[in-house]
Amino acid sequence: MPLDPNPLHSTRCCVVGGGPAGMMLGLLLARAGVAVTVLEKHSDFLRDFRGDTVHPSTLQILQELGLLQKFKQLPQRRESLLSGLIAGREQPVVDFRGLRPFDYLALVPQWDFLNLLADAGRRYPSFDLRMRHTATGLMRDGGRVAGVRVESPDGAYELRADLVVACDGRHSTIRAAAGLKGTDYGAPMDVLWFRMPRSAHDPQGTFGIANHGHLMVLLNRNEYWQTAFVVPKGSDAELRAQPIDRLRDAVVRLAPFLSDRRDSIESWDAISTLAVQVDRLDRWHTPGLLLIGDAAHAMSPIGGVGINLAIQDAVAAANALATPLREGRRIDEAQLAAVQRRRELPVRVVQRVQLAIQNRVISRALEADGRPPRIPWLLRLLLSLRVVRNRPARLFGYGIRQEHVRTPELAP
Ligand SMILES: Cc1cc2nc3c(=O)[nH]c(=O)nc-3n(C[C@H](O)[C@H](O)[C@H](O)COP(=O)(O)OP(=O)(O)OC[C@H]3O[C@@H](n4cnc5c(N)ncnc54)[C@H](O)[C@@H]3O)c2cc1C
Structure with missing residues (x-):
């Protein structure tokens, strides 16, 4: 042609x-x-x-x-x-x-x-x-x-x-x-993707944390943590029906050094769900x-x-x-x-x-x-x-x- x-x-x-x-x-x-x-x-x-x-x-x-x-x-x-x-x-x-x-x-x-x-x-x-x-x-x-x-x-x-x-x-x-x-x-998980501020006293590297039935990866982007919070596949709607405090609690339980910044997770609107x-x-x-x-x-x-x-x-x-x-x-x-x-x-x-x-x-x-x-x-x-x-x-x-x-x- x-x-x-x-x-x-x-x-x-x-x-x-x-x-x-x-x-x-x-x-x-x-x-x-x-x-x-x-x-x-x-x-x-x-x-x-x-x-x-x-x-x-x-x-x-x-x-x-x-x-x-x-x-x-x-x-x-x-x-x-x-x-x-x-x-x-x-x-x-x-x-x-x-x-x-x-x-x-x-x-x-x-x-x-x-x-x-x-x-x-x-x-x-x-x-x-x-x-x-x-x-x-x-x-x-x-x-x-x-x-x-x-x-x-x-x-x-x-x-x-x-x-x-x-x-x-x-x-x-x-x-x-x-x-x-x-x-x-198939994949057993999806990812909640959001930012949290970093402070000078935080750990340096990029790492994953697994405990208490949760899994989270923190990517060090210098000024902030790009946070990937792993959740069971398809649980997004159920999670979003809960108060945002449930997510804040889970994050801080995994990484206690973030407890002074828990409110930086303002609402579910600030969180993207990425389907794996x-x-x-x-x-x-x-x-x-x-x-x-x-x-x-x-x-x-x-x-x-x-x-x-x-x-x-x-x-x-x-x-x-x-x-x-x-x-x-x-x-x-x-x-x-x-x-x-x-x-x-x-x-x-x-x-x-x-x-x-x-x-x-x-x-x-x-x-x-x-x-x-x-x-x-x-x-x-x-x-x-x-x-x-x-x-x-x-x-x-x-x-x-x-x-x-x-x-x-x-x-x-
Ligand atoms: C939660 C999550 C986290 C990930 N993290 C990582 C990571 O840290 N490192 C890593 O290496 N991989 C990661 N991956 C995998 C990675 O994102 C993909 O494998 C990679 O992006 C594939 O590159 P790509 O160019 O094939 O497609 P994509 O990166 O998806 O790029 C596709 C492009 O096409 C454009 N597009 C789509 N449809 C159209 C259309 N109809 N017309 C014109 N443009 C269109 C889109 O806007 C986009 O720019 C992750 C995946 C997920 C799900």
Whole structure:
């Protein structure tokens, strides 16, 4: 099908969603000289409930793109050792020390990270990022996806593309429009997400606390704690029917150092509920369409690895598709299937570990009887060894089948 010559209505590659997967793919394709349009439904990247954890695999990609120095200038914390406070006892669990080339996890507000990628993309003339443009459905030509329908502040339009890549996250519109099926692995929990002020005397790191039938993760964002309070799946309506004091009590019971700030949790309105979901599509593609990141495989927050896997997917997709896209060759389904083949194993392995932790650790920690969870003595003994604590750090930090930037850079 001939492309509409109006660049507003046609592109080589349309990327739906400006999250980590979409922004990285848009940047890599534009850098390789491909005309790429990224559609993002929000007007900016300023959303509080995005994960912040930039793992070594992503640091490596930033280094390969020459963006690491700029990244290091963003406000961030580095964590080399992640601990749990389990029934009052501190237990180091994930240890990056000794890993090479990066021996830490960077905690960076995701909006800063996405702005960095957007600014890097704008250096290339073929990068077209459209904020407040929402993909509402797919256009088809014969059996092939031929573009997307878009709603924007200036009205609705159709954007034709030789290839559409859906990076629109866990509630993907494009996945639904394509009718792709997968497996929902379930999750025993959802997350209440809110901020609490920090004080100079608070503990320093980022850590999880499990006790009294509750589980909470405190992410140190310097001026405040980004708090993730884990609750049983589907309990949101019941919780919100209770006075806010019930939540304040539970938070302070887990972290007594927050008791002088309990009223900073003003009301239920200040609290977002984030539904946790773990699933994976059987097929990540149809003719003319590829899905990557959470759109293909929704990740649990465990290990803070979803952003990083989404970025690895984007790098793999760009490595496979940038050259044929730039040369104007038609992308056939076998090329899209190759991207899935490359990325599916790393995703499967991480999801399997996440499901084991969800089912064996988190479900038990949330049991209503409030008994403090216990770590078996053998596990505690093993975790006293750095080499054992390095294993989850290596899996979550670098993953298996680590991707590297293989796409060329055309002069900006
Ligand atoms: C409670 C919770 C906490 C988490 N914490 C972490 C963490 O700390 N670290 C981590 O690595 N992972 C975390 N994750 C997982 C992580 O959020 C995802 O795995 C990751 O964001 C996936 O990136 P993505 O680019 O595929 O999708 P997303 O980040 O979901 O990005 C999708 C983008 O598409 C846009 N979009 C959606 N629909 C449309 C449309 N129709 N048209 C245009 N744009 C659209 C959205 O606005 C969004 O910007 C967490 C998940 C949950 C549920």
